Amino acid sequence: MRRVLIWAGVGMLLSAPGAAGQESPPRPNLLLIFVDDLGYGDLSVHGCREIETPHIDRLARSGLRCTQGYVCSPYCSPSRAGLLTGRYPTRFGHEFNPHVGEEGKLGLPLSEKTLADSLRSAGYATACIGKWHLGFARPYHPQNRGFDFFYGFLVGAHNFRLKKEAKPLFRTSQSENMIYRGEQVEPTEGFLTDLLTEEAIRFIEQHKNRPWFVYLSYNAVHTPLEVPDGLEKRLSRPIEDPQRRAYLLLLLNLDDAIGRLQAYLAKAGLDRKTLVIFLSDNGGSGQKPYLAYNAARNDPLRGYKGQVLEGGIRVPFFWVWPGVLPAGQTYDRPIISLDILPTACHLAGVPVPANADGVNLWPYLRGEKAGDPHEALYWRFGPQKAIRQGDWMLVDWRDFSKRTNSGWELYHLGRGPGQKQ
Template identity: 55%
Template sequence: MKWPALLTSFCLALALTFPASAQPNILVIVADDLGYADIGAHGGKEVPTPHLDALAASGIRCTSGYVTAPYCSPSRAGFLTGKSQTRFGHEFNPHVGDEAKLGLPLDQRTIANVLHDSGYATSLIGKWHQGFDAAHHPQSRGFDEFFGFLVGGHNYLLHKDAEPEFGSAHSHDMIYRGRELQKLDGYTTDLFTDEALSFMGRNTKQPWFLYLAYNAVHTPLEVAEKLKSRIPASVTDENRRGYLSLLLGLDDSIGRLTAELKANHPDTLVFFFSDNGGSGRKPFFAYNTGINTPLRGDKGQTLEGGIRVPFFISWPGKLQAGKTYDHPVSTLDILPTSCAASGAKPPAGLEGTDLLPHLKGEKTEPPHDMLAWRFGPQKAIRRGQWKLVDVRDMETKTQSGWQLYDLTTDIGETHNLASTKPDLVADLTAAWNEWNSRNIPPQWHGSPNEDPTAPPKPAAKAKAKARTPANK
């Protein structure tokens, strides 16, 4: 073989061995019902959160980071598909209706489907809450591996000798590996972190995508023995003590994860967000004492406190550390951003955008002209500095009607400007109506807290029978 031909063959072999654009690992960490103001990066001081704060500082903290719904399951459906979940009827938690139809519709592709097809090992660890039957199972939706629970909430203190239970929207001692029920002792936050570290360690020959969905800091507010001494004695409310213990456990786990990434997986694109705001209203389902100050409202509301969440993006060497980004971003953006980073082909119909050129300063315009929400009778739209919202009072069951706020000067939504700017209200209302015209009716009802048209729930006992381990 002559030298030119030999050189060409050598270069070809080298290119195949070392691709020009290696695919990064992608890690999405989701906290559950985390209060906006409870972490140090947002001013929280009741307990230290050094590892969450360090994760925020390692990349870009999005100060106007939004989820697509103020409730668990629809918020996750928006992130998983890169589409507003109201486009395909996933408006409420999938608790009431025909179980074969409850959950992320089967015609929707997930981020796991997309990355799996692009050569990624894929795993979900923790909370699913996107359906319960075999067709809706995570391993039927693009995930190679699953370790976690299927419903909306789960106990933390596991006992392998306990009888598995399902009641209402929560399960107890019903952690699955794949489709098989496990008998486990331990603390779920730690177990999910152990499993995440194992998944990373077992996948060093190909890029991996991990969706790590902690149940912390969702109810039940169970306190692990090892965390009791770290809860300030000045905190005497037992619910708040339980919440803070869950936050401490979550922060510890973030520290373990980031140490592993730094040591062995430096080329990892990391997203962190909460699925909705903290649940600080009492009485309210899943009340956990979360604090959303200075935001107004809580989980279940389209006020800022329900949909604006802690939102960090870190990618060492690719995104500048220690920055904040103030334009509104959405969990809709995670899928297209991951596609851009990995070279995966984006699925049709995405409503999010690739954030990388915006975060790098290559594009200076906002990623979104507007963001909009519908959650039963509640509505909202944000365009630039302006937020138009029609919110439901969860105690009186009354609607506020359209209210207008300037978020640059009134992040707490306390000064309603609707009466002084009727033309702007009309303009934003028309924009919301146009956006809403492309939504479809909800495919199932939510709980009465979510949807005033919801029928009474079936008895918990009957639902439990449909979701016993034998039917998985």
């Protein structure tokens, strides 16, 4: 590791959108699965030995597993803002979560066009199911941001065990029993991960004869660590830490949900007509007592949610389209969640917004184009900053326990993923 002193500020640069003229197959359906606070090292496909995640593993092995896949922010709301716009959230002032007391006027700026806007203009049926976290007031509601249908919650977290008779409680950080169908709260019963999965399958079934886009934004495995019944017997070994045990059980439930989605797509004959993209919104929150600690592990990466170290921004990231994308392979060049919008627009046959920072990855994922899709990748989260170019990463990260920044540090990622030298 080498410390360097930076005298000049580093500005955000536009990445050139990918080539729009590449040939593509018939327009796919798009299932975008965005999970919450998943630890990089907590999937068995990534080496976890405490539990097996067979369905997520099978999804990863059915397509391309991107070993250097990043999100644009180490935090919930700005990561979502970048995902759905294809732009660095710093560009439009969305670096943090909406604040308490300002719920009515904060959200994804209305000037920003979303992926749902673009795909709906191409004739896609569009649904947002799960966690929104991009504004609470009506102008920011998903059904005013390109989505035909919304089922889920508007804030940053939600309880999992739902009871019809329970009183709804709104809080910016975590609401309870406030599940919306459209713009109305709907009393409901069940475990939230299962309910979101059922709604996604129902929407797809209703629209399977036309192109569809489902943004399935699970709140698992974010806190609260509420555990579904009947799963503890599936742990292969005792887990002494009660928070870690609850987290792993919540992950098992999420894995089962992914399995149900895969089974439905295959049975309905939609698996070969659907591009499935799976990733987490940021790294796992594994540093007590900060940022909704959920006992996740980001091994072998360094850092956690809320930090611009690799453990906060490098995530499980899979692209799956049977018969079209290669299966059982890895893609080892750096990519970022911003690339999803340009790639999806290309496949849907709609123009990529001129201000997008992401790149159309299609020719890269298909092996038709070599080299890195991006000249460089950038992050800013409050006082924290990071730049990756090639195998080099320059980072000024926040140590929450000391409440100080590290100062600029330069790492060569080719010498190991733990940012040690």
